[in-house]
Amino acid sequence: MGNLPEMSLGHLGIDVINVDKMVEFYTDVLGFKVTDRGRAGGGKGPELVFFSRNPEEHHQIVMAATRSDGQRTTINQISFRVNNFAEVRQVYNKVVESGVNGIEPVDHGLALSVYFPDPEGNRIEVYVATPWYVAQPQRELIDFNKSDEEILKACEQKCYADPTYQPMEEWKREFDESNF
Numbered sequence: 001m002g003n004l005p006e007m008s009l010g011h012l013g014i015d016v017i018n019v020d021k022m023v024e025f026y027t028d029v030l031g032f033k034v035t036d037r038g039r040a041g042g043g044k045g046p047e048l049v050f051f052s053r054n055p056e057e058h059h060q061i062v063m064a065a066t067r068s069d070g071q072r073t074t075i076n077q078i079s080f081r082v083n084n085f086a087e088v089r090q091v092y093n094k095v096v097e098s099g100v101n102g103i104e105p106v107d108h109g110l111a112l113s114v115y116f117p118d119p120e121g122n123r124i125e126v127y128v129a130t131p132w133y134v135a136q137p138q139r140e141l142i143d144f145n146k147s148d149e150e151i152l153k154a155c156e157q158k159c160y161a162d163p164t165y166q167p168m169e170e171w172k173r174e175f176d177e178s179n180f
Helices: 019-028 085-097 148-161 168-177
Strands: 012-015 033-039 047-052 061-064 078-081 104-107 111-117 123-129
Touching: 019 033, 019 047, 019 061, 085 111, 085 123, 085 148, 104 148, 111 148
Parallel strands: 012 061, 078 123
Antiparallel strands: 033 047, 047 061, 104 111, 111 123
């Protein structure tokens, strides 16, 4: 990566229309905590709300009430990685229970995901990485009527049958050795 330091994503900022509605969704549905809330510009600017699920990060998301009603979001998606497929299913069940419309569970081969919109139409993805690499994009809907084991086995078989398949650890080594 040249002469640049190692970097990781610190936080994401989102321009929002209705702060209260977004706070309710991100706390009640996604389990974030509000870590701070106030107005920028010495109290005269837009309202800012800071959220985190990690005590090591004061905020993983900051929302600013700066978007006008009717103005389209410019976010393609906000993705959250979890540790295993059971946790993807847990989030899927929570968003179904919360009455969220437009839920899409997707098998990408290298990840198993559930997509859904937040109240302002920003697409959220919660995913688990798999140990298999296959060229992207790939998109096949997941049937949550199947067990976790059945879903994982189907993903594995699909990946092994793909001509671009390689173990993710091998792909990672190649990534580290390449000069993008």
